[in-house]
Amino acid sequence: MFSRNAFNTFKQASQNASKRFSTQAGSAKSYNVLMGAAAATAVGSGVSLYYLNKNSAHANMEADGLHPADHPFPQKKLMGTFDHASIRRGFQVFKEVCAACHSMDLVYWRNLVDVAYTEEEVREMAAEYQYTDGPDDSGDMFERPGKLTDPIPRPYANEEAARAANGGALPPDLSLITKARHGGVDYIYALLTGYCDPPAGVEVREGLNYNPYFPGGAIAMAQNIFDGVVEFEDGTPNTASQISKDVVTFLNWAAEPELDERKKIGVKALMLFSTLTVIALWIKRNRWHTLKSRKVVFNSPKNWQQQQQQKKN
Amino acid sequence: MVGGFTKSISSFTYRTFFKKESTYFTTVVASGVAFSIAFNTMFEKYWDSKTAGTKWVDIKGRYIKE
Numbered sequence: 001m002f003s004r005n006a007f008n009t010f011k012q013a014s015q016n017a018s019k020r021f022s023t024q025a026g027s028a029k030s031y032n033v034l035m036g037a038a039a040a041t042a043v044g045s046g047v048s049l050y051y052l053n054k055n056s057a058h059a060n061m062e063a064d065g066l067h068p069a070d071h072p073f074p075q076k077k078l079m080g081t082f083d084h085a086s087i088r089r090g091f092q093v094f095k096e097v098c099a100a101c102h103s104m105d106l107v108y109w110r111n112l113v114d115v116a117y118t119e120e121e122v123r124e125m126a127a128e129y130q131y132t133d134g135p136d137d138s139g140d141m142f143e144r145p146g147k148l149t150d151p152i153p154r155p156y157a158n159e160e161a162a163r164a165a166n167g168g169a170l171p172p173d174l175s176l177i178t179k180a181r182h183g184g185v186d187y188i189y190a191l192l193t194g195y196c197d198p199p200a201g202v203e204v205r206e207g208l209n210y211n212p213y214f215p216g217g218a219i220a221m222a223q224n225i226f227d228g229v230v231e232f233e234d235g236t237p238n239t240a241s242q243i244s245k246d247v248v249t250f251l252n253w254a255a256e257p258e259l260d261e262r263k264k265i266g267v268k269a270l271m272l273f274s275t276l277t278v279i280a281l282w283i284k285r286n287r288w289h290t291l292k293s294r295k296v297v298f299n300s301p302k303n304w305q306q307q308q309q310q311k312k313n
Numbered sequence: 314m315v316g317g318f319t320k321s322i323s324s325f326t327y328r329t330f331f332k333k334e335s336t337y338f339t340t341v342v343a344s345g346v347a348f349s350i351a352f353n354t355m356f357e358k359y360w361d362s363k364t365a366g367t368k369w370v371d372i373k374g375r376y377i378k379e
Contacts (some may be wrong), residue, residue, distance in 0.1 A: 074367070079363075080365065081364050081368070083367045083369060084367060084368055084371075084372055085367075085372050086367045088372075112372075114369055115369055116369065117376070118373060118376050118377060118378075120378065121376060234375075260368070261363075264360055267356075267360070268352075268356055271356075272352075
């Protein structure tokens with residue numbers, strides 16, 4: 001009863017308001033101006049609020065991690081692809097430095113063939129490792145050298161073993177790490193090269209290491225990449241930044257092996273679809289121009305009697 | 314004997330290829346195949362020149378054992 005009264009009052013008020021705010025007859029221009037102003041306000045405020053939020057400083061920025069710089073990895077560009085020599089060096093770095101703690105379960109030896117190594121090279125590398133294989137005829141498991149169909153070997157049998165060997169921290173699987181971390185390749189590269197002393201007043205507990213790029217600032221992994229930890233067979237200077245760049249490129253390939261093909265197809269698709277769109281728009285306007293340019297005239301009934309008389313005459 | 318027609322290229326094209334549905338369909342498919350072959354070949358050449366030196370095929374020569 002009271003709600004119905006309120007509802008009717010509200011209905012009256014909104015009708016009055018719309019009458020007041022509706023544009024007068026013949027002012028399509030002012031309507032467009034109003035709409036444009038509303039849209040500009042919405043877009044402008046949205047963009048401003050986004051950047052204000054993004055660039056603001058707050059007391060807990062350490063929790064987000066320092067934003068990594070933008071590095072010119074060739075595969076980051078719109079039409080850029082991998083440098084496969086870099087992938088090869090990166091796998092060498094992974095094998096010699098990272099594989100001691102990190103697994104890469106989703107990459108198999110066969111994935112490396114014709115990407116960074118020849119088939120013979122991969123067979124040789126896989127055979128260096130021993131894998132446990134299915135029960136033999138007497139029901140026992142046995143060890144055999146690796147084949148192309150085997151995954152890159154795990155350093156630890158399970159998560160518990162990994163945590164026990166690393167002070168409670170689990171070294172994450174690196175198969176998808178560049179896709180799994182905000183910041184991608186830039187973040188991983190900055191992380192690997194970003195170890196430094198904590199600033200004055202910042203305490204890092206025993207067992208952790210300070211890294212400004214890691215959210216929270218304290219990472220369990222110590223710095224592992226220094227100048228000269230790996231010797232490259234193709235003679236590339238083995239500075240820490242070069243080693244990091246190559247291993248990050250390899251990790252990016254492991255996460256996105258389809259990148260080369262995807263970029264190629266993507267460029268083709270962009271070219272073809274834009275052309276077809278232009279053609280389609282032209283055809284549509286061509287087929288419609290007759291209708292859009294016709295003139296419709298209303299013959300008011302007032303004129304019918306006059307026209308009848310004119311016809312008789 | 315063919316009926317009266319305009320002597321122009323567009324009219325010729327229409328009569329030979331577009332008038333009958335069977336010939337129209339064949340034209341569409343044939344030009345699709347031709348465009349596909351031509352576009353893919355040209356694009357591949359362009360793409361290979363753009364990515365020269367970075368692909369596996371470019372560096373594999375160093376690692377093949379005879």
